[in-house]
Amino acid sequence: MNELSTLTSYLSFKLGDETFAANVSKVLNILEMTKITKVPKAPEYMKGVINLRGTVLPLVDTRIKFGLTPTEFTANTCILVLDIQIENDTLQVGALVDAVQEVLEIEPYQILPPPNIGSKFHSQFIVGMYKATEEQFIMILDMDKVFSTEELLEVHESSQGTQ
């Protein structure tokens, strides 16, 4: 494995009220909102494509993917450009998020195993939980798995179950 994958830095971002985090090795770029070209006849969570410096980048509405209402564009809405590993291919995907928070240093021992509650909980997409404050847990996501599946994820309900 390369050096990047062992990084202990995580980027946290918000989807609705929930905070999630992704390993920074997966995040290539954070973009502001730009013009989206809708692709007809595509699944709803596939928001369209954007022009990323001359290449065509598919854009996923992460909120829809996670079973939330479609993203409403605000000044804070951002696009994370992610490097996703599917089987043996690497591909780039843009992911719409409501807001980007901060970069956290999380040591492996600080990552708690994902809770086993809630029948709808897709624990295979979650690397673990990080206790940021006494009240707040951050879900660390396995971005490869999240974006390599075509189905919608029901993280929302399951995260409610953890509270």
Place this chain on the structure above:
Amino acid sequence: MDQFKQKAIEEAYELIADLEASLLVLEDNSDDKNHISKVFRIMHTLKGNSAMFGFDYIAEYTHHIESIYDLVRNDKLKLNKDIFDLTLSSVDHLNLLLEDVNLAEEANKTRHTAKLGELMNFVKKINALIESGVTFIDLDAGKVTQESAPTPTVAAKEVESPKAPEPPIVEDKIEEAIVEEVKEKQFTFLVTINPHKELLQLGTNPVFLFDDLAELGHAETYAEIITDTIDFTTLNPTECHVIWRVFVATTQGIDAIKDVFIFVESDCDLDIKQISEDNVFERKDYVNDINKILGISETKSFLDLQYTFETIVKPTVKETKPTKASKPTVEEPKQEVSVPVVAEVKLEKTSTAAKDAAATSIRVPSERLDTLMNLVSELVTTQARLSMFAETSDNTEVTAIAENVQKLTRQLRDIAFNICLVPIQNLLTRFQRLVRDLSAELKKDVELYIEGSETELDKSMIENLSDPIMHILRNSLDHGIELPEVREKLGKPKKAAIHIRAYYSGANVIIQITDDGAGIDLEKVRNKAISKGLVSADTNLSKKDIIDLLFLPGFSTAEKITGVSGRGVGMDVVRRKIMDIRGEVDVDSKQGVGTSISIRLPLTLSIIDGLLVEIDAVSYIIPLSVVDKCYAVEHTKIETAYNNIIVLDGEQIPFYYMREEFNCQSTTPLTEQIIIVRFEEHRIGIVIDTIIGEYQAVLKPLGKMYKKQDIISGASILGDGTIALVLDSNKIIKRFSQHEMAI
């Protein structure tokens, strides 16, 4: 050095491919002189190149094959099946040798020893026959002709060029024997070398050429300065202003002399004439004769020269062959020239023509072509921005420049494309061999016919087509084509035929592989699919549905697993591979009559001319190659059209309303545009909002995430940075017509 070696190996592979093609032609017509010579030449070149780069094993091996073909070429040996099989298996062996030039692997070494032994045995056998005084060997006939020349007519024999085998390596017994046989016969040639001015600048040292000539026998060189064209005030000392005339007395033929000049052929005008059928130098007063010839001015024709010599010396002198530099003369000898010799002269001419053509093309690594294409793509995108900017600016000069840039870019793009196009021939000839070997293995009698091999395709596509076509052919040979006995019973010709046809159709290239075998047994396929659990037994399947089953992963109807097909990786791989290069596969089959598989491929992969249109404020591009006509229609007409058919110019045209198909919510414009596109043989309308204009679209893939959106074949970035989606009209029509049928 390694890089040169790599090039030499690449070239060797190409030569071997040519070799294979020639051999297969020869197999049908073993008397084709043209191809016999070609095989010989290829072996000769291979030998030379390999020796130069130290591939000694290849050099040694090719040397022996060359010897055999030299005999064949000189009508001393008849080509038969044994020789063919030997040569074909040698081709395989040469491929192996190229992979492991130094025979580092022990297994390869043993194989090489065995192969070489086999070849040597054969050479020895022929050698022995030649030593016993045989002049023409026909291994098939079982008898050998003693001392009777194989030449068909006496006349032909008379003028036949005195060709002795020329390979300069004389260690080999065969050659020694032949050389001895003709030792007494010497010929004198006059070689006139009129070098181009640049000869010396190209690094050629003519002295070595004279040395080589001298090695052939006895040679004397005379130099003549071309004084009339020299202006000493401006003379460039690195240019060559000398004509050399070399008299060569040798036992070897004209080909041996030509071989000396093989590397400088394109840098000088060469004229080789036989002036006497003996060794002029053995005459006492030869100096006078030579002086007389040299005294003849350049303007005098060869006939004069010939005449001079004939009067000086009694032996008859004949024109052997006109080379490209020879003057338009030769009236008399022509009457004597009988057909076989004419054919030979032609043959030589075409070979020099081919060499000339080779000199004007260069080899370029394919990465450079890829880089070129990428740069052109970027240029096209940038040019689009410039055009956009020019349109909005009031500066007329900028507009003019932008227009010019657009024109140039378009030309540049077209040329860059053409560079990347390769005739499909290179790909298809490979299969000749495959079919030959496989049909022999399966004891089936099959002939492969190839049509349209000049059809050109993007080189990256050609690379990706090899496996799928090979697979289709294997399937056809293994499952499709029946055994000869079965075919006879069915009243079919014993010899089965597989046709590969390649042709252009609109913006596509179609490669059709048709066999006259058993066809697809639909019932068998259906049962197989049911037993594999791919479909349930009560499903009602149309013929098309059943054929589609073949493309399911893991489907293989082969009863037993053979080495040929039936490994379970089947048509699904074929379809996937073809889809990777944006192609489609169609299968049609009639049981008992045969199967036809069509591969439809887009002409280009990266840049297309398109029509930029807008639907619901989103830009789309329709490839211009499919667009027939555009009409403006009022929305009400579209709305009221019954069954999506509209009458335009007195013609009923079915159409698809894109706003509806794409579920657009916004209000429709009052006037819409209908674009008529060609789909197979039909004309079909696509209704869109507005036409923006023509656009050169650099296709970018939409990526895996949008793989299922097959109606969009890619995206292109417009001048203002927004993205336009490229519509695949064929897929649109297919998809929406299915959709309608489903309703």
